[in-house]
Amino acid sequence: MRIGELGKATGVDIETIRYYEKAGLLPPPARMPNGYRAYRPVHLERLAFIRHCRALDVPLAEVKRLLDFVAHPEADCGDINQLIDEQLGRVRARLKSMRALEKQLAALRAQCQVGNSAANCGILHELVAAANGEACACHGAVAKPGFRKGSLSR
Amino acid sequence: MRIGELGKATGVDIETIRYYEKAGLLPPPARMPNGYRAYRPVHLERLAFIRHCRALDVPLAEVKRLLDFVAHPEADCGDINQLIDEQLGRVRARLKSMRALEKQLAALRAQCQVGNSAANCGILHELVAAANGEACACHGAVAKPGFRKGSLSR
DNA sequence: GAACACCCCGTAGCAACTCCGGGGTCAAGC
DNA sequence: GCTTGACCCCGGAGTTGCTACGGGGTGTTC
Numbered sequence: 001m002r003i004g005e006l007g008k009a010t011g012v013d014i015e016t017i018r019y020y021e022k023a024g025l026l027p028p029p030a031r032m033p034n035g036y037r038a039y040r041p042v043h044l045e046r047l048a049f050i051r052h053c054r055a056l057d058v059p060l061a062e063v064k065r066l067l068d069f070v071a072h073p074e075a076d077c078g079d080i081n082q083l084i085d086e087q088l089g090r091v092r093a094r095l096k097s098m099r100a101l102e103k104q105l106a107a108l109r110a111q112c113q114v115g116n117s118a119a120n121c122g123i124l125h126e127l128v129a130a131a132n133g134e135a136c137a138c139h140g141a142v143a144k145p146g147f148r149k150g151s152l153s154r
Numbered sequence: 155m156r157i158g159e160l161g162k163a164t165g166v167d168i169e170t171i172r173y174y175e176k177a178g179l180l181p182p183p184a185r186m187p188n189g190y191r192a193y194r195p196v197h198l199e200r201l202a203f204i205r206h207c208r209a210l211d212v213p214l215a216e217v218k219r220l221l222d223f224v225a226h227p228e229a230d231c232g233d234i235n236q237l238i239d240e241q242l243g244r245v246r247a248r249l250k251s252m253r254a255l256e257k258q259l260a261a262l263r264a265q266c267q268v269g270n271s272a273a274n275c276g277i278l279h280e281l282v283a284a285a286n287g288e289a290c291a292c293h294g295a296v297a298k299p300g301f302r303k304g305s306l307s308r
Numbered sequence: 309g310a311a312c313a314c315c316c317c318g319t320a321g322c323a324a325c326t327c328c329g330g331g332g333t334c335a336a337g338c
Numbered sequence: 339g340c341t342t343g344a345c346c347c348c349g350g351a352g353t354t355g356c357t358a359c360g361g362g363g364t365g366t367t368c
Contacts, residue, residue, distance in 0.1 A: 002314080004313090004315080014315090018317090037315085037316090
């Protein structure tokens with residue numbers, strides 16, 4: 001199986017496949033006499049696993065860890081639980097802040113009627129006012145629950 | 155106001171401030187005789203505006219556009235509406251996929267009891283099985299959260 | 309023998325920072 | 339006078355997860 005076929009079978013871009021190989025996630029396949037990569041079913045399986053994890057937004061570094069678990073099935077799966085829990089925690093935190101974000105944006109959007117000039121634009125006024133509120137250390141006035149003010153995920 | 159003070163006042167990392175200047179979002183301030191950047195209140199305001207937008211996940215390129223609106227208040231604010239709408243659309247799409255993701259992860263987490271070896275780990279089995287289901291081009295398989303192939307938004 | 313699809317490789321680019329190394333500046337303390 | 343430490347300067351590289359580019363080789367078909 002050449003790289004293009006593997007790509008088609010999994011829906012993964014060729015460049016991405018080579019990237020995974022360079023990154024150490026996909027083992028380097030054998031080569032055909034002409035230098036082309038020769039993939040076997042095991043690669044397809046592994047690539048599908050990687051993509052499935054990525055679709056779950058698991059970072060590549062953790063996919064690597066998961067692959068290690070697959071390779072060493074005698075390990076304790078408590079670590080896997082922890083890995084998933086961490087990921088779940090990240091996702092939930094992000095979800096929470098995104099819900100707040102959606103609310104803010106929707107409120108912002110409601111500030112403005114079409115046809116105004118920017119000088120009267122409620123959105124712009126709101127943004128500027130909110131920014132001033134934050135800058136003057138009136139923390140909590142604008143950004144309410146679960147919303148990270150000033151400092152972004154840092 | 156030196157860069158460190160500005161950073162403290164806004165909660166923004168010094169490197170980030172310099173980065174914004176290089177990126178053209180923050181106008182280059184005057185310099186003191188010793189070469190230090192000398193910021194004025196207008197910079198603080200503008201930086202706060204940028205950070206507020208970033209907290210709303212507005213990309214820097216669009217923050218730039220917003221700043222242009224602030225600078226040219228005679229422009230039509232319909233464009234601002236559109237900008238916010240686009241952002242809102244992105245956030246809602248992302249929100250949707252994240253909700254699905256959270257469900258999947260939670261289901262995955264429920265597969266495993268602590269104390270198993272990885273060989274019996276339900277999570278690992280589920281991941282591998284789901285990946286296989288996808289790899290075999292059973293695209294469009296419905297997500298029956300029991301066994302068999304899990305379908306992901308991809 | 310030319311067109312075309314496919315493959316190789318290394319490098320650079322994207323966002324939005326973050327960190328590093330090497331150096332200059334300035335006030336306080338001994 | 340000299341050192342310590344906090345602050346500042348700059349350019350460049352590193353981060354994550356790809357994606358694109360350029361310049362070349364290979365293999366099949368018309």
